[in-house]
Amino acid sequence: xxxxxxxxxxxxxxxxxxxxxxxxxxxxxxxxxxxxxxxxxxxxxxxxxxxxxxxxxxxxxxxxxxxxxxxxxxxxxxxxxxxxxxxxxxxxxxxxxxxxxxxxxxxxxxxxxxxxxxxxxxxxxxxxxxxxxxxxxxxxxxxxxxxxxxxxxxxxxxxxxxxxxxxxxxxxxxxxxxxxxxxxxxxxxxxxxxxxxxxxxxxxxxxxxxxxxxx
Numbered sequence: 342x343x344x345x346x347x348x349x350x351x352x353x354x355x356x357x358x359x360x361x362x363x364x365x366x367x368x369x370x371x372x373x374x375x376x377x378x379x380x381x382x383x384x385x386x387x388x389x390x391x392x393x394x395x396x397x398x399x400x401x402x403x404x405x406x407x408x409x410x411x412x413x414x415x416x417x418x419x420x421x422x423x424x425x426x427x428x429x430x431x432x433x434x435x436x437x438x439x440x441x442x443x444x445x446x447x448x449x450x451x452x453x454x455x456x457x458x459x460x461x462x463x464x465x466x467x468x469x470x471x472x473x474x475x476x477x478x479x480x481x482x483x484x485x486x487x488x489x490x491x492x493x494x495x496x497x498x499x500x501x502x503x504x505x506x507x508x509x510x511x512x513x514x515x516x517x518x519x520x521x522x523x524x525x526x527x528x529x530x531x532x533x534x535x536x537x538x539x540x541x542x543x544x545x546x547x548x549x550x551x552x553x554x555x556x
């Protein structure tokens with residue numbers, strides 16, 4: 342099932358956490374005409390735009406992700422199929438909040454697109470949410486205040502990416518997903534821009550982030 346599509350780039354947000362834990366968010370962008378996603382310089386600019394959108398001193402990293410989780414790097418990769426080029430933007434920026442939940446706990450952003458189908462809708466699982474954001478200590482849902490804060494942060498992130506100037510082009514990229522399968526069948530890859538975001542109230546799990554059992 343190929344997600345290769347012209348004028349698109351794959352963006353990897355790479356996180357490192359305590360005790361050797363790690364996480365990654367995989368996203369896609371569609372570039373406007375005149376923005377060459379095969380160029381390493383353009384891909385570097387896309388990575389820089391994501392770093393800016395993450396708002397390292399506030400926003401997503403600052404209020405949603407806890408120290409000692411680190412946004413280690415953003416890598417943008419040519420997804421057109423023409424090259425294997427990529428552009429990195431390394432930050433090493435710690436989350437600004439304290440008191441993270443265990444690595445398997447995640448805050449989920451659910452993205453809406455102009456397509457209706459069963460299951461599989463795009464979601465992003467962000468690591469290192471704070472224990473103080475729980476509705477009750479040891480509970481399974483986030484507080485309404487934290488959900489509101491997270492929604493504002495992710496909405497600002499979406500808007501920042503979509504309004505970024507890339508290679509001299511204002512609003513040079515769109516954040517979204519690529520669908521290449523329907524009802525179990527492979528279909529031509531199609532890009533769907535993210536229209537809005539919602540935040541799940543449940544504390545979600547990414548069990549693989551705990552790593553292999555060692556004892």
